[in-house]
Amino acid sequence: xxxxxxxxxxxxxxxxxxxxxxxxxxxxxxxxxxxxxxxxxxxxxxxxxxxxxxxxxxxxxxxxxxxxxxxxxxxxxxxxxxxxxxxxxxxxxxxxxxxxxxxxxxxxxxxxxxxxxxxxxxxxxxxxxxxxxxxxxxxxxxxxxxxxxxxxxxxxxxxxxxxxxxxxxxxxxxxxxxxxxxxxxxxxxxxxxxxxxxxxxxxxxxxxxxxxxxxxxxxxxxxxxxxxxxxxxxxxxxxxxxxxxxxxxxxxxxxxxxxxxxxxxxxxxxxxxxxxxxxxxxxxxxxxxxxxxxxxxxxxxxxxxxxxxxxxxxxxxxxxxxxxxxxxxxxxxxxxxxxxxxxxxxxxxxxxxxxxxxxxxxxxxxxxxxxxxxxxxxxxxxxxxxxxxxxxxxxxxxxxxxxxxxxxxxxxxxxxxxxxxxxxxxxxxxxxxxxxxxxxxxxxxxx
Amino acid sequence: xxxxxxxxxxxxxxxxxxxxxxxxxxxxxxxxxxxxxxxxxxxxxxxxxxxxxxxxxxxxxxxxxxxxxxx
Numbered sequence: 001x002x003x004x005x006x007x008x009x010x011x012x013x014x015x016x017x018x019x020x021x022x023x024x025x026x027x028x029x030x031x032x033x034x035x036x037x038x039x040x041x042x043x044x045x046x047x048x049x050x051x052x053x054x055x056x057x058x059x060x061x062x063x064x065x066x067x068x069x070x071x072x073x074x075x076x077x078x079x080x081x082x083x084x085x086x087x088x089x090x091x092x093x094x095x096x097x098x099x100x101x102x103x104x105x106x107x108x109x110x111x112x113x114x115x116x117x118x119x120x121x122x123x124x125x126x127x128x129x130x131x132x133x134x135x136x137x138x139x140x141x142x143x144x145x146x147x148x149x150x151x152x153x154x155x156x157x158x159x160x161x162x163x164x165x166x167x168x169x170x171x172x173x174x175x176x177x178x179x180x181x182x183x184x185x186x187x188x189x190x191x192x193x194x195x196x197x198x199x200x201x202x203x204x205x206x207x208x209x210x211x212x213x214x215x216x217x218x219x220x221x222x223x224x225x226x227x228x229x230x231x232x233x234x235x236x237x238x239x240x241x242x243x244x245x246x247x248x249x250x251x252x253x254x255x256x257x258x259x260x261x262x263x264x265x266x267x268x269x270x271x272x273x274x275x276x277x278x279x280x281x282x283x284x285x286x287x288x289x290x291x292x293x294x295x296x297x298x299x300x301x302x303x304x305x306x307x308x309x310x311x312x313x314x315x316x317x318x319x320x321x322x323x324x325x326x327x328x329x330x331x332x333x334x335x336x337x338x339x340x341x342x343x344x345x346x347x348x349x350x351x352x353x354x355x356x357x358x359x360x361x362x363x364x365x366x367x368x369x370x371x372x373x374x375x376x377x378x379x380x381x382x383x384x385x386x387x388x389x390x391x392x393x394x395x396x397x398x399x400x401x402x403x404x405x406x407x408x409x410x411x412x413x414x415x416x417x418x419x420x421x422x423x424x425x426x427x428x429x430x431x432x433x434x435x436x437x438x439x440x441x442x443x444x445x446x447x
Numbered sequence: 448x449x450x451x452x453x454x455x456x457x458x459x460x461x462x463x464x465x466x467x468x469x470x471x472x473x474x475x476x477x478x479x480x481x482x483x484x485x486x487x488x489x490x491x492x493x494x495x496x497x498x499x500x501x502x503x504x505x506x507x508x509x510x511x512x513x514x515x516x517x518x
Binding site for chain 2: 199200202353354355356357359360391395396397
């Protein structure tokens with residue numbers, strides 16, 4: 001199906017804007033980043049509408065159906081089908097739902113959500129409002145880090161002057177902690193009840209009972225930006241890049257290769273080596289590739305660069321595209337030191353609510369630190385590591401311990417040879433500055 | 448034929464590792480090295496539902512729940 005035109009008739013891939021010339025759907029793989037100048041200046045509303053035109057109004061559940069047909073999945077980390085989630089919240093109950101645009105982006109190596117919010121905020125806002133209209137939500141909450149507030153509030157002011165959005169939009173600052181972006185933690189922050197910490201939601205999810213007890217759609221800002229383009233150009237246009245099973249494009253934050261991280265938009269299904277334009281043989285200068293972020297997993301350089309970039313291919317290898325983080329770990333660093341620093345950071349970022357996570361992550365961080373710097377103190381060699389991973393996996397209120405277990409298990413697989421060297425010959429005398437970024441945040445306070 | 452399966456779920460936020468549940472229902476609940484319950488995966492067999500119920504009511508933190516999984 002093609003989207004309804006806001007006024008007049010639809011012509012091929014062009015949507016007729018009532019205020020300007022026909023707007024053409026982008027034909028290449030650069031979609032969300034089209035029009036982003038890179039000079040840190042947000043795209044203004046006038047320029048935005050000139051490029052994309054307004055979002056057409058879809059009747060009833062028709063946009064939910066179109067999103068389902070598009071195959072769009074959540075780009076916050078979970079890769080859950082977006083249409084399925086919209087439908088679930090739409091049907092969740094008698095009370096009117098709330099839409100939360102989640103831009104907290106707590107993966108330290110990720111920068112794509114910040115880029116969208118700071119430079120292309122209207123695309124995100126279009127998607128959030130389209131979601132709200134589709135599921136019958138009168139309220140939208142923008143959950144964004146402090147540094148994106150100014151750009152987002154500026155964009156909102158522009159929209160209010162034009163009377164663009166038929167819903168109430170509020171901005172809430174996301175805490176700068178690792179778990180701040182977790183779905184139930186987001187709801188708790190907005191509800192000002194146990195802010196920044198997840199709840200146990202296995203029995204009833206935030207889709208049924210979230211902000212103020214109302215059904216709540218928490219959707220990553222990149223997913224909403226994609227949705228706003230599907231609302232304009234349709235599911236078939238969305239599916240014209242990517243693969244049948246993994247349609248569309250994705251934003252990636254790539255680091256470890258250049259002095260500064262780079263944000264690229266790539267079609268799903270294309271191998272990372274091609275996306276990054278890496279010459280064959282480059283994998284010899286890379287020890288491992290972290291995909292997804294600290295909640296994702298490590299891949300060997302050859303599998304990472306050659307496999308089609310799909311969530312299924314990543315999961316098949318124990319990893320995930322997660323939040324779109326790609327770190328190429330250079331050959332001259334100690335990977336075990338890098339990994340142990342991150343595990344200790346993740347331990348400190350736990351909410352401190354669940355016993356198995358509190359004790360298990362501390363034990364796991366301790367073993368990984370020993371492996372990195374005092375490997376001879378490990379009496380059981382590497383065998384405690386999978387045991388501890390199994391003891392934390394699936395045992396928290398949220399998936400934090402599961403993510404740490406995946407990070408450690410995949411690191412052990414990819415850096416097994418290096419771990420054996422540590423056990424046999426002792427630690428590396430590494431002086432390289434850390435590659436994997438760790439924000440300078442305080443440890444959690446007590447329960 | 449559809450039947451109702453019953454599973455035991457622990458709320459890990461509420462649980463403080465008292466270990467009462469593992470004493471009351473050792474057939475289905477063990478403890479980890481820190482004293483927190485390790486619940487056997489899968490449903491609770493019919494003939495053990497009484498024990499499961501005892502563990503649920505015995506938990507001082509009300510952290511255990513029996514949930515129905517229709518299937």
